[in-house]
Amino acid sequence: MAQLDDLDRAILRLLKEDARLTISEIAERLGRPESTIHFRIKKLQEKNLIERYTIILGEDLRPKSLGFLYIHARTPVIEDFLEKYIAHIVKTLAMLPNVLLVARSGSSGVVALIGADSWEKVENFVKETIEVLPGLETVELFPVDSFEKGAGIVGFLVDV
Amino acid sequence: MAQLDDLDRAILRLLKEDARLTISEIAERLGRPESTIHFRIKKLQEKNLIERYTIILGEDLRPKSLGFLYIHARTPVIEDFLEKYIAHIVKTLAMLPNVLLVARSGSSGVVALIGADSWEKVENFVKETIEVLPGLETVELFPVDSFEKGAGIVGFLVDV
Structure with a gap:
């Protein structure tokens, strides 16, 4: 199991709910700087912990x-x-x-x-x-x- | 079953593969104007044919x-x-x-x-x-x- 801290988990949960959220929206919701969120998402993608972004059909x-x-x-x-x-x-x-x-x-x-x-x-x-x-x-x-x-x-x- | 035409299907397939594609990227790939793509996606969302955007964990x-x-x-x-x-x-x-x-x-x-x-x-x-x-x-x-x-x-x- 990959190591995630609370911030990683919080970001992943928000993106699971709505993958269209922008970096600045995530930063605001979690009360962290945009640069931090940007860096974390980049890392999550690089490590393939976020495999892809997709849509759920109605x-x-x-x-x-x-x-x-x-x-x-x-x-x-x-x-x-x-x-x-x-x-x-x-x-x-x-x-x-x-x-x-x-x-x-x-x-x-x-x-x-x-x-x-x-x-x-x-x-x-x-x-x-x-x-x-x-x-x-x-x-x-x-x-x-x-x-x-x-x-x-x-x-x-x-x-x- | 909802009625979709070929353009709707093509848009949905692209978004299923990668929901981060921008309107202009989709427009370019499908050879259609951005305004058309924008309008179609808006309609697909309004009709709840796209239910939500999400991520797939690695x-x-x-x-x-x-x-x-x-x-x-x-x-x-x-x-x-x-x-x-x-x-x-x-x-x-x-x-x-x-x-x-x-x-x-x-x-x-x-x-x-x-x-x-x-x-x-x-x-x-x-x-x-x-x-x-x-x-x-x-x-x-x-x-x-x-x-x-x-x-x-x-x-x-x-x-x-």
């Missing part, structure tokens, strides 16, 4: 229904195939617009976040795109409904 | 291991309790720093993303904080390993 651009998907592949007779097969599934899923997020899960699993305009469409996507894949042992789909924390991820992940 | 500030958690509560004798119990679990989890994201899943489920410095710590957190909750029927934990798409969510969700 609700009208986000899919209405979300599902978290877990896939587990059966171990094939020739085990080498497993690695290649999982790599193939992950790459294929990543190209589909309904797949907001995809990652490997252990040596024979894949997790993904699926988005669509209705729960029925999420289920159909899984039925038609995932369940037809050969060699799967388990396909589990969990609805992701009202967020208590982290709601912004959908506006972060969605493409336009 | 790797050194992110937990090294992630797990996706699904909890399913047993239906109690008095069904009214279920709603209150799920609401309580969700609120409690949202306050914990290891819980990066938490949402309801159907009427008796909860999904969460758990982060910690090692997989062992993720598992311990689940054992000590989740599995001790009364009235749970299922607790499933799936490792979230290398991302193929959506890696930035951790840098978006993590607190400092």
